[in-house]
Amino acid sequence: MTKQEALYNYVLRLGDDSLILGQRLAELCGHGPILEEDIALTNISLDLIGQATLLLDYAGTLRSETKSNDDLAFLRLEKEYVNVLLLEQPNGHFGDTIMRQFLFDAFRKPLLEKLQDSSDKGLASIAEKALKETKYHLKHSSEWVIRLGDGTDESHSKVQESLHTLYRYAHELFFEDESDFLLQKSKIVPELSAVKLEWDKTIKDVFSMAGISLPENNWKFEGGRQGRHSEHMGYLLADLQYMQRTYPNMEW
């Protein structure tokens, strides 16, 4: 594998994480639990789709046959998407949506902080830009996890259950393979063990304030990074790809 191929894989993973979570949150447009939260979640969706645009745009330039960000976003097969399983999980109730967001934000923020120092200029500048917004996202999702966990009996038990359901998908955020190792050697990307230390600390602090606990069962799911998705992914892509598949080459 060349360094450029490894970088393509890496940028595509970052881009797909943003794209798929952005799409999930966009489903909430007009369906948020309260108006303010409807607006907040779709604002976050917009940021994520903005990140996906830059990342997939960049990924497209790393192939021999140039692909546009639209080609990559809308015209791949399910097994060619490499987002983590966590982000394609359905919105569920508000506790599920916020827990999924929190587990991701707590990972994305330290990752972007470290990617700002990447020796790859393209990646570093996207990280610098995306980090500013991601800080808001993490603050927002952290505060909600605490409010729900430390709220009523009902909100507490619901958000605790959300953590039980989603925690098994969180480990995949730290998936690494030969692409990562190759790029880590050249200081293009950070080692995820350093990101994991910060993630562990953030979730520990927030869960202790929220009064919720990690599941004892350490069941882990993975596969998304290698293109093996959960059953939810097909439905998500049917929505995401509908316009481009129905009207090929359409543009806004």
Add this chain to the structure above:
Amino acid sequence: MNHIWSLLEEVFDPEVPVLTVVDLGIIRSVEEKNKMIHVTITPTYIGCPAMQTIEEDIKTKFEENGILNFKISTSISPAWTTDWMSEKGKKKLKDYGIAPPQNEPDKSLLFADPVVVPCPRCESENTRMVSHFGSTACKAHYQCTQCKEPFDYFKCFK
């Protein structure tokens, strides 16, 4: 170059139509190379849907004024911050009813007291944050407890 800058002073942000693209601080550079004008712009928020419109509006403004040999490109680094907004721009925002960005505490602090944002209508500092996310990515939603006016606050973005 002055001519170009004064034309840019006539291009307004489609979502906050009192601010010009110069007030916003999103014009990174204007250069002339081989009789070609190069304008570099930078997005405010990464997914800001106004960016395409802004680029189109600059194009239209140039063409209307007989400038046909130009190129507009986007650069994301260094990343835009609200510090780049001009003082004139901040005043225009306030007059328009949007509270301009204030210095805000560190975002890593959970449940920090929201920043005191004076009401753009009655100047009262007795206001409350309704939601951190407002009508566009760059704004939060506030209400004045004194005069009851709901208003937008242009968030400090750093």
